[in-house]
C-alpha cells in the first residue's frame with residue numbers, strides 16, 4: 001500500500017456532526033450520557049463489541065483497547081480457530097473475549113456472526129467495521145486503465161462487507177436503543193486531500209464507505225446509535241508494513257468513536273479524534 005497523502009489543515013472541513021435526536025424527558029449526567037429513558041448508556045462491562053477482521057493488525061488492537069476499557073469483545077475472523085491465541089491473550093489480560101466466524105463478503109456470514117454474539121453475550125452494542133483490503137497500489141493500477149475485477153473485489157469487501165455487517169448488527173442495537181458503529185476509512189478516502197491517483201479502487205471504496213457512514217447515521221439518528229468513520233492513519237500492519245505509526249495509535253480514534261457518550265458526534269469522519277475533510 002502506498003504512503004497516504006500528507007494531512008493538511010482541516011479548515012473547510014465539511015464533517016457532519018451532531019447529537020442524535022432524543023425523546024422529551026431524557027436527562028444527561030453532565031458527561032452527555034443519558035441517565036433516564038430507554039437510551040441510558042449501558043455500563044462498559046455490560047457492553048459487547050464485535051470487531052470485524054479482529055484477528056490481526058489494527059482490528060486486534062481495537063479489540064484489545066475496547067477490552068481494556070471493560071467491554072466484552074467478539075473477534076470477527078474468517079478462521080476463528082486460528083485466532084485462539086489472540087482470544088487467550090485478551091482473556092489473560094482480563095477481557096471477556098471470544099472469536100466468531102465472520103467473512104464479511106460471504107452470504108449470510110454477518111447474520112450468523114451476530115446471532116453467535118447474541119447467543120454468547122445476549123446483546124450487541126458496538127460494531128467496528130475494520131475488515132478491509134488494499135490490492136491496487138501504484139503503479140500496477142491506474143484509474144485511467146481500470147482493472148475492474150480488482151475494483152469489484154475491493155468494493156465488495158470494503159463497502160458491501162461493511163454494509164452487510166451494519167444490516168446484521170442494527171436490529172440488536174435498536175432493541176436496546178443504544179449502539180456505536182465505527183467504519184475504518186482512510187485519509188486516502190478524502191476527496192479534498194487527494195492529489196495523486198494511487199490505489200484508485202481502495203480510495204473509491206473508502207470514499208463510498210464514508211457516504212455509507214453519513215446515510216446510516218442519518219437513518220439511525222432517532223435510535224440512539226451513533227455512526228462515524230475513522231482514519232487510523234498510516235499504521236504499521238500487514239497492509240502497511242513500511243509505516244512507522246504503531247497500532248496503538250491507529251486504534252485510538254476508532255476506540256474513542258466506539259465508546260462515545262450519547263451526545264457525541266454522528267455522521268462524522270475523524271483522524272486523531274479531530275474532524276477530517278471529506
Ligand SMILES: NC(=O)c1ccc[n+]([C@@H]2O[C@H](COP(=O)([O-])OP(=O)(O)OC[C@H]3O[C@@H](n4cnc5c(N)ncnc54)[C@H](OP(=O)(O)O)[C@@H]3O)[C@@H](O)[C@H]2O)c1
Pocket residue numbers: 052053054055056057058059076077078079102103104105106129130131132133134157161184185186187231232233234235236237238239240243
Ligand atoms: N494500515 C494502514 O495504514 C491503514 C490506513 C488507513 C486505513 N486502514 C484500514 O484499517 C483497517 C485495518 O487495516 P490493517 O492495516 O489492520 O489491515 P491488515 O493487517 O491487512 O488486516 C486486515 C484484516 O481484515 C480482515 N479481512 C479482510 N477481508 C475480510 C473478509 N472478507 N472478511 C473478514 N475479514 C476480512 C483480515 O482477515 P484475514 O486475517 O482472514 O485475512 C484481517 O483481519 C482496514 O479497513 C484498512 O483499510 C489501514
